[in-house]
Amino acid sequence: MKLLYAPGACSIGIHVILEEIGAPFEIEKISLRDGEHFKEGFTARNPKSKVPTLIRDDGSVLTEFPAIAYYLAQTHPAAKLWPDGVEAQARALEIIDYVVATIHMQGFSRMFAPGKFAPSEADADAVKKRGLEIFETGLALLDKTLDGKDYAVGPYSIADAAVFYIEFWRTSGKQPLPAHLAAHYQRMLARPAVQRVLHKEGFA
Ligand SMILES: N[C@@H](CCC(=O)N[C@@H](CS)C(=O)NCC(=O)O)C(=O)O
Known part of the structure; x- marks a missing residue:
C-alpha cells in the first residue's frame, strides 16, 4: 500500500492508522503548496486532487478519509481499530x-x-x-x-x-x-x- 500525503494535512490521520495496523506501507509526500495535487502525476491517480489518497496493493485507488479509515480497520482486524457492536x-x-x-x-x-x-x-x-x-x-x-x-x-x-x-x-x-x-x-x-x-x- 502507498499513502499519498501532505505533511500535517488531514492525511496525517490515515498515516496514524497505517502505523497502528503495522502492515507494510510506503508514503509519498505531495506538496499542496506547490500544487502538485493538480498536476498529472497526481490527478492520473486521484482526479479529486486531494490527500489522503491510498493506493492499494492491486493498484486500485481509495479516496475519502472515512472510506480509507474504514477499509484499513476492516482489513486488519487484529489491530482492533473498528469497535465491536x-x-x-x-x-x-x-x-x-x-x-x-x-x-x-x-x-x-x-x-x-x-x-x-x-x-x-x-x-x-x-x-x-x-x-x-x-x-x-x-x-x-x-x-x-x-x-x-x-x-x-x-x-x-x-x-x-x-x-x-x-x-x-x-x-x-x-x-x-x-x-x-x-x-x-x-x-x-x-x-x-x-x-x-x-x-x-x-x-x-
Ligand atoms: N473529503 C476529503 C477531504 C480531503 C481534503 O480536503 N484534503 C485536503 C488536505 S487536508 C486537500 O487535499 N486539499 C487540497 C485542495 O483542496 O486543494 C476526505 O475525506 O478525504
Whole structure:
C-alpha cells in the first residue's frame, strides 16, 4: 500500500492508522503548496486532487478519509481499530463524519482557503471568521463526547485518528483545546504510532 500525503494535512490521520495496523506501507509526500495535487502525476491517480489518497496493493485507488479509515480497520482486524457492536460502530462513524464533513470541510476549509467560499476578495475575512466559528463550535461539541472517556468511543478506534488531526491543527495554530480534547491529544501523542508519524512528517 502507498499513502499519498501532505505533511500535517488531514492525511496525517490515515498515516496514524497505517502505523497502528503495522502492515507494510510506503508514503509519498505531495506538496499542496506547490500544487502538485493538480498536476498529472497526481490527478492520473486521484482526479479529486486531494490527500489522503491510498493506493492499494492491486493498484486500485481509495479516496475519502472515512472510506480509507474504514477499509484499513476492516482489513486488519487484529489491530482492533473498528469497535465491536453496532452502537460503538455507529458512534465511531458519527464522530468521523462530524470531524470530516463539518469541522474540516465547513470550518477549517473556510479558514484555510476562503477563496473557495467567498464570492469576492472583500468577503474573505468574513468567510474566515465564519470558518473559525464553525471550527470552534465543533471542538466544543466534540469535547463533550470525550467527557469521561479515554478515547472517542471508549476503546481506541479509527475515530481517534480523525479527532487527532483536528487537534493537531488547533495546537499547531498555537490555540488551546478544550479540556477533554487536550487530554485526548496527550493520550494520542503518547502512542508510539503517533510519534512515528510526527517524526516521519517532519514535526518531531
Ligand atoms: N473529503 C476529503 C477531504 C480531503 C481534503 O480536503 N484534503 C485536503 C488536505 S487536508 C486537500 O487535499 N486539499 C487540497 C485542495 O483542496 O486543494 C476526505 O475525506 O478525504
